[in-house]
């Protein structure tokens with residue numbers, strides 16, 4: 001498989017062995033790219049791994065982004081996405097956040113998933129983009145940020161992490 005691994009919207013968190021991409025220039029940024037601009041500058045099927053850590057909620061068209069991740073992914077490429085837990089409703093209090101994602105949002109892209117088949121298939125929605133969801137869980141990663149803020153509600157520590165693999169054939 002290809003060796004291209006992308007850390008999209010890396011900010012200050014650079015990953016070794018990855019192309020660290022952000023719209024803002026900065027130390028350690030390998031590629032400056034606005035992730036609202038399509039197509040992304042990687043060939044179809046050329047990428048083996050993608051990380052998007054707390055970025056998707058910042059973007060204008062998240063569904064379009066998932067379609068583009070699928071396009072640039074090789075068969076079996078692993079995509080790991082972390083987002084705020086939707087029940088925190090961060091779109092109400094973080095001006096940069098544009099979308100909330102319930103776990104089902106990701107399940108619509110897994111063609112095997114009953115959510116995709118029953119809820120979406122019934123309405124004739126059948127995207128060609130197909131991902132196998134490997135894991136989809138609520139984590140306590142926000143603890144690293146909110147631990148020292150006793151006045152904020154404990155629910156702020158929760159994030160959602162989805163790991164999925166592109167299915168191309």
Ligand SMILES: C[S@@+](CC[C@H](N)C(=O)[O-])C[C@H]1O[C@@H](n2cnc3c(N)ncnc32)[C@H](O)[C@@H]1O
Pocket residue numbers: 008009010011012013021022023024033034035036052053054055058059
């Ligand atoms: C909450 S930070 C997360 C940074 C890093 N992934 C981390 O977890 O530490 C969101 C990042 O997304 C980047 N970002 C926001 N909109 C973007 C866009 N349209 N294109 C590329 N990067 C974007 C921001 O510059 C910022 O670095």
